Amino acid sequence: MQAGSKKSSQTLPLESAHVVELANISKSFPGVIANRDISLQVARATIHAIVGENGAGKSTLMKILYGLHQPDSGTIAINGEITQFKSPSEAIAAGIGMVHQHFMLADNLTVLENIILGYEPTKYGVLSLGNARKRVKELATSIGVDLDLDLPISELGVGQRQRVEILKVLFRGAEILVLDEPTAVLVPQEVDELFTNLRKLVANGTTILFISHKLDEVLSISDQITVIRQGSTVATVSPKMVDRLKLAELMVGSDLPSHGKRTTLVGEKIQLSTNNLTVIGKNRKNPVENVSFKIFESEIVGIAGVDGNGQFELCEALLGLVDIEGTVEIGGKDASKLSIRERLNQGLAYIPFDRHREGLMLAASLWENSLLGHETSLSRGPMIDFDAAKKSCKEIINRFGVMTPNELVPAFVLSGGNQQKLVVGRNLATAPKVLIAAHPTRGIDVGAQAAVWEEIRRSRDAGMSVLLVSADLEEVLGLSDRILVMFDGEISAELDPKSATPQILGKYMTGTQ
Amino acid sequence: MRKSLNTLGSSVSAIILALSICAVLLLVTGKDPFAAYSKILETGLTGEKLLEMLKRATPLIFSAIAVAIGFKMNLFNIGVEGQYLFAALVAAEMATHVSLPRPLHILFILVVAMVAGAAWASIAAFLKIARGVNEVISTIMLNYIALSFIQWLFESFFRDDSDGGLNVKTTKIAPSGRMPDLVHDRLNGMFIVALVVAFLYWIVVFRSRFGFRLRASGLNPIAARTAGIPANRMVLIALMLSGAVAGLIAMPAVIGDVYGYGPSAIATQFGFAGISVALLGRNHPVGIVGAALLFGFLDSTSAVLQLSGIPSSIVKVIQAIIVLVVVIVNEASSRRYNRRTAERAAADLKSQEVQS
Numbered sequence A: 001m002q003a004g005s006k007k008s009s010q011t012l013p014l015e016s017a018h019v020v021e022l023a024n025i026s027k028s029f030p031g032v033i034a035n036r037d038i039s040l041q042v043a044r045a046t047i048h049a050i051v052g053e054n055g056a057g058k059s060t061l062m063k064i065l066y067g068l069h070q071p072d073s074g075t076i077a078i079n080g081e082i083t084q085f086k087s088p089s090e091a092i093a094a095g096i097g098m099v100h101q102h103f104m105l106a107d108n109l110t111v112l113e114n115i116i117l118g119y120e121p122t123k124y125g126v127l128s129l130g131n132a133r134k135r136v137k138e139l140a141t142s143i144g145v146d147l148d149l150d151l152p153i154s155e156l157g158v159g160q161r162q163r164v165e166i167l168k169v170l171f172r173g174a175e176i177l178v179l180d181e182p183t184a185v186l187v188p189q190e191v192d193e194l195f196t197n198l199r200k201l202v203a204n205g206t207t208i209l210f211i212s213h214k215l216d217e218v219l220s221i222s223d224q225i226t227v228i229r230q231g232s233t234v235a236t237v238s239p240k241m242v243d244r245l246k247l248a249e250l251m252v253g254s255d256l257p258s259h260g261k262r263t264t265l266v267g268e269k270i271q272l273s274t275n276n277l278t279v280i281g282k283n284r285k286n287p288v289e290n291v292s293f294k295i296f297e298s299e300i301v302g303i304a305g306v307d308g309n310g311q312f313e314l315c316e317a318l319l320g321l322v323d324i325e326g327t328v329e330i331g332g333k334d335a336s337k338l339s340i341r342e343r344l345n346q347g348l349a350y351i352p353f354d355r356h357r358e359g360l361m362l363a364a365s366l367w368e369n370s371l372l373g374h375e376t377s378l379s380r381g382p383m384i385d386f387d388a389a390k391k392s393c394k395e396i397i398n399r400f401g402v403m404t405p406n407e408l409v410p411a412f413v414l415s416g417g418n419q420q421k422l423v424v425g426r427n428l429a430t431a432p433k434v435l436i437a438a439h440p441t442r443g444i445d446v447g448a449q450a451a452v453w454e455e456i457r458r459s460r461d462a463g464m465s466v467l468l469v470s471a472d473l474e475e476v477l478g479l480s481d482r483i484l485v486m487f488d489g490e491i492s493a494e495l496d497p498k499s500a501t502p503q504i505l506g507k508y509m510t511g512t513q
Numbered sequence B: 001m002r003k004s005l006n007t008l009g010s011s012v013s014a015i016i017l018a019l020s021i022c023a024v025l026l027l028v029t030g031k032d033p034f035a036a037y038s039k040i041l042e043t044g045l046t047g048e049k050l051l052e053m054l055k056r057a058t059p060l061i062f063s064a065i066a067v068a069i070g071f072k073m074n075l076f077n078i079g080v081e082g083q084y085l086f087a088a089l090v091a092a093e094m095a096t097h098v099s100l101p102r103p104l105h106i107l108f109i110l111v112v113a114m115v116a117g118a119a120w121a122s123i124a125a126f127l128k129i130a131r132g133v134n135e136v137i138s139t140i141m142l143n144y145i146a147l148s149f150i151q152w153l154f155e156s157f158f159r160d161d162s163d164g165g166l167n168v169k170t171t172k173i174a175p176s177g178r179m180p181d182l183v184h185d186r187l188n189g190m191f192i193v194a195l196v197v198a199f200l201y202w203i204v205v206f207r208s209r210f211g212f213r214l215r216a217s218g219l220n221p222i223a224a225r226t227a228g229i230p231a232n233r234m235v236l237i238a239l240m241l242s243g244a245v246a247g248l249i250a251m252p253a254v255i256g257d258v259y260g261y262g263p264s265a266i267a268t269q270f271g272f273a274g275i276s277v278a279l280l281g282r283n284h285p286v287g288i289v290g291a292a293l294l295f296g297f298l299d300s301t302s303a304v305l306q307l308s309g310i311p312s313s314i315v316k317v318i319q320a321i322i323v324l325v326v327v328i329v330n331e332a333s334s335r336r337y338n339r340r341t342a343e344r345a346a347a348d349l350k351s352q353e354v355q356s
Helices: A003-009 A058-065 A088-093 A111-116 A129-142 A158-171 A188-203 A215-221 A244-252 A311-319 A340-345 A355-359 A366-371 A386-400 A416-428 A446-461 A473-479 A502-509 B002-028 B033-044 B047-071 B080-095 B102-131 B135-158 B190-207 B209-219 B221-226 B231-246 B270-280 B285-307 B313-355
Strands: A018-027 A035-043 A047-052 A073-078 A081-083 A096-099 A176-180 A207-212 A224-229 A232-237 A270-279 A288-296 A300-304 A324-330 A348-351 A434-438 A465-470 A482-487 A490-495 B181-183
Touching (some): A018 A207, A035 A047, A035 A058, A047 A058, A047 A188, A111 A129, A158 A176, A188 A207, A188 A215, A188 A502, A215 A244, A224 A244, A232 A244, A270 A465, A288 A311, A300 A446, A311 A340, A311 A348, A340 A348, A348 A416, A355 A416, A355 B221, A366 A386, A366 A416, A386 A446, A416 A434, A416 A446, A434 A446, A446 A465, A465 A473, B002 B033, B033 B285, B047 B231, B047 B270, B047 B285, B080 B102, B080 B231, B102 B135, B190 B209, B190 B285, B221 B231, B270 B285, B270 B313
Parallel strands (some): A047 A207, A096 A176, A300 A465, A300 A482
Antiparallel strands (some): A073 A081, A224 A232, A270 A324
């Protein structure tokens, strides 16, 4: 039988009110702010949110709870019993389940196979799917999930995959569910569905730890909210007692910079335009189909869309990384045939989707990273001008507030937010004419996010044109002068950010309108 | 600075560890390791043997740099072997078709060797760029092709039987094309050329804009491409540069010793030894020269070991174990170094916060 049946055989000591109790947890961990004296009490059958900036120590704390790290000091009590987890398997045995941000599913196996993977029920050494199917069905029904168990994972959408992950964890007998940024990959409608499921779960007696930095969601779903800042617990509040602004202040520790209305006007010169741009798909549908748009001087055009609807390929096409049909013009001149370098020399800059994959050389020093793409201007003859390169890196560090001891350390020692600031700084430092900013603030904390937004706005006011690609609707709505929605490789709508709402955007993004 | 000390420390400790492992091996086979090692030191540290060390190190320096140029871009040029043998034949033959005054003649031969090596390496580059063929596979295969191709070329066109010996070679290179000796019959000028190449390697790969692009393409090819560094062109240039340096490997023999090319006169296997030396030297010019000297030193003592009843192959075993241990120790020490760096950065940040 499964670990889930443990509940009945285990005698709970006095049915402790707190299903999870972390006391004075401290953990020093290189490169990341340590957990310092964190205490947290989670009541049974509630949704307890943990919010905090990236790098504040949320992930470390959850990894400690899940047995991936061992605390330097402090205690973990589950159901009132003090325990120590040396590995995730011990945590799983104690009823803790973790749903990671990145799904860990086998694409070519079916839903049912994925759920039972690693915990296959057997009879005389032979897989007995019948029992498992029944149990999974029951679990699914109890939380209101309707899934065809025989579909391969590859045919499921993101939201459904997440449901499979949750079922997988429940199947292993989890009574305490840790969800790491579960809504990061979902559109608003899917978020609503997820929340419905979570509420049912809680009604069935499951306890949920909900990690997020999306404050509106946290406020709507949680029973309790614990705020973590710089490795310590700042406060535990009830969502009824606080509003968004208050929560954000607790997280950042100071007043949030205001969004600021723009005081400059959109220019008249077209800086970036495409005409019937199509990216030819090899063995698949064209990822970008007949996209035409114009971006003027001093204008931010936001591209909203669920990841994977052609935004990435569009950026690649604009940069010259893929073969295209149609035309791309930069600064009024046809750039369709130009190489990447030539386009960059025309004044194009690119903040990539994934800073680790496309942006940084993690093993190289910060100054070498900020040099990448600017070798020509920071050279003397054929040789790199080391002093100038280091100086330019220092300027980026100062201007963009990169938290680092100096410019000589390798990029991997920085936290994600600071790495992002470096990438953003590298691209803005040379005052480009056109900036393609793909998820410029993905995965970075509120403080860094505000700083990046401010820099992009400032450059925009100075005349820069920006193509902002983002799945974060708040970002798209807050930053853009004009919004285009991309769905299935095409531009499905053009909206005014003043009148658009996340709900309207969500409808266009999912193709329901 | 801290990093180079770390590197040096881990390499030295790896060598000591490797020597201990070999000592155990010797003990197991019933030999006295202390006798073997003292024999190595005793004979190796004579003036004569030290000159031989420099001589033996020379082709290893070229070979390791050829390999390292590829490594710096994450390209594994396993084809150095074929590249240098092909270059040796072409250069030896071309040398007999021109008459030039001495320095120019030597220069001509070296340039021909480099062009030939680069040309052979470019085949693998084109295969990679045009068809996406992994360079490991293509360069290994091209080694076999090179060996047969060279044999055919030599036997069909370039063989010169005029001197009647059993040891057939190409036509002897005229005196104007011969590299002068530094020490008569013991060491020729190619050793100086090797040091110059090592210095140029440092300038080009570690200091120049081209080198930065090369290293960036190795560190993160996608980021490099996104930053406008043309990936295909970098692959072509890097492999050709690697092949060009590979072309010099046989030159100490071709223009300094044998004065021609002959299948049995030109030593093989330097291409593979270069991989070991580059690994041991961690692709850094100083490390490579040091590692080449160490290998040269060990090689120079192997004949003497044989005479005293210790199998000379122990030298090859020591070399192989050193490389293996170095790879393992380096991996471990670089992880430790990375962790330390991260910790130190975090500590530095904290102290900054306290100050501000």
